[in-house]
Amino acid sequence: MTSRSTPEGPAAPRRRGRPSRAGTPDGPDARTRILRAARTEFAERGYDRTSMRSVARAASVDAALVHHYFGSKDGVFAAAVELSFEPALVVPQILGGPVEGVGERMARYFISVWENPVSRAPLLAIVRSALTHEAAAEVLRGFLLHKLLERIAAELDVPDPTFRAELAASHMVGIAILRYVVRAEPLASADPERIIALVAPSIQSYLARGAADGPAPAD
């Protein structure tokens, strides 16, 4: 789960003499294509309904080659869900700004990540898989706690910062699932800006101190 560290990133200095493939004279190499295909498959179908064969098919590659590169299905999954964005880089910046706007900046960032298909795919893969596959659940828990909650909580000036950050996160997770996974109307077709506008005050109420006990954002 943690050993693989090649999300396809450092391009491919491969390309020695042979790998060429039918149709695409100089397309991405097999390993990259497999990872891309796997990301899409896991994102659309979840862990259980994704098979090595279906990944291979989507990548126009022999099934045995997937085994050859990644060893097992879990290996493919782990390599495929490496996230293409790093909350640590942006979260402090979001939380560091003026307190009044922290809810909106947070909501906007979250929505933008989910609206972007590139960053959405691995997230979808994790979320779709996390509910039935323990390895994916572990990835999700780790991502939430260490990549998000701890980073956020460190910047907060409220009691129970981690708990409050998780409540905020739960809201965003719920929106992501209803809008992007289950596609429940009217949320699924709503304008992102409308979502942000309405959700921001709730996030704000968790992340910043309002009045007495913490909840209500003042007007």
Added chain:
Amino acid sequence: MTSRSTPEGPAAPRRRGRPSRAGTPDGPDARTRILRAARTEFAERGYDRTSMRSVARAASVDAALVHHYFGSKDGVFAAAVELSFEPALVVPQILGGPVEGVGERMARYFISVWENPVSRAPLLAIVRSALTHEAAAEVLRGFLLHKLLERIAAELDVPDPTFRAELAASHMVGIAILRYVVRAEPLASADPERIIALVAPSIQSYLARGAADGPAPAD
């Protein structure tokens, strides 16, 4: 999906002459045991990872009997996830009370439903399955829209009542998933009352008019 209407409810006037079973002289009949087992299996493992065999095993019944009663795996699922509670009966009552407390009453009702193992099981089954199985997703969408959102929206005095109701629902869904499915800390071990206390104002901000555009609940 909508045809089955025997969630095991009207007891069993069966029990003619034969059905007896090893061990339990007068326990529930096979059909009831199958449904109970199916509910648990689907709740714990989701649709894909639950098999007719595992259901049969858990019900101490032959696998072919499950087919005999329900025809297919989808048939078992549909019969198993019939909900044991009816929001229509309680939602108007919750929303009918004093406006100031609607957020808390809603949050409390939702949490209590999820804290009760009996009502939690079919919800877990639906949620765990809805992310990868289309039939389950349809059940979830229908439940949300017709059993919850429409009922709630009818009682609301805010603009975009359905949209706002769904945002509130998304928050609760997110909490349910993080707390009961993924079991992400610290939310998973948090005291229900603490959750209700912090979440209520957010729900309130969606369901009741606060100040100007709608969000902020006054203190």
Added chain:
DNA sequence: GTCTATATCGTGATAGAC
């Protein structure tokens, strides 16, 4: 009504030819 036996298929994984 209950269960044994089986048909048919798709899965993850491996061995080995080229």
Added chain:
DNA sequence: GTCTATCACGATATAGAC
């Protein structure tokens, strides 16, 4: 590096004995 062939397994579903 790539692919063919195959293994062992578990799945849904059905036919038919009792």
